Amino acid sequence: MKIYGLLLFVFLTIGYASPYIKILAPVQGTLFNNQSIYVGKIAPGETFYLSADANTTNYNGSYVTYGWNLMKPINLPNGWIGAASKLYENPLIIKITVSSNASYGIYKIPIEVINIGNYSKVGNLTFYAIVNVTNKIFNVSIEERNLSSGIGEPVPITLNVSNLGIANDTFAISVYNLPSNLSTNEYIIYYSKSNDLKYYVYANQIGKYNFILHLYSTTSPNISYYYNLTLNIRPSLTNDINSIDNGLIEYPEIFEPIYALIDILKRLI
16 A cells, blocks of 8 residues: 555656647647647638647657647538648648538537657547537627718728637628619638728719618628618719809708709609
8 A cells, every 4th residue: 555655646746748739729728638628619611720739748758849740630520521631740730611501509529630650659649629609700890870971972881890709701791772883892800800891882862872781701601790771972062063064063951852853853854
């Protein structure tokens, strides 16, 4: 019993050397065999990358450069797609795409790191990346929903988009119910970052336009937002000056009823 107690004391005092894997992104942590790390949130259809240091220690506690030569996801859920790292790269980087049909919830993804041929005597190591599949990935706010501008003069819609997940994503913005022909614009939103996006709208006739702005992910069908906005088009100084050539100066607001009547008459002719 005394010998056993002494050995236990030495074991606890000196510690037990063991190979480890150091996770670098999208989160950081050091794991030993069969340990887990929470990586973060991701939406169905999105892709994330996980990187790790190729260096480790062996069972004697000696530092081993390029102890890990390959990292790969294994036993992925149905419909998920994984890509192994390049051989002998540092850092080791794997790619995982969540199925676009994945159910919301917590997933424990096994990942294996390998010492080819065990030449460094560290063997293989398995750890688990825990991800939360959800559509609650982005926080979106709009600076102003009631916009005003002159005829044909673009006015920006300013949106702040915060990416709370672990995947970079591309967002598209389009609008409905405006008479002007506006294109769909795309913006890259990097993971764990916040971006201010500007999308310009305009109309070529005086009036009040209630329209819909659609913000959506190009990779995940589960991320889509609709917002109701208003665009008020009024006469501007530029329009007033340009109208002199037509024999009429467009004074702001005062002649709006007249302009409306003229517009109706034009439609009837």
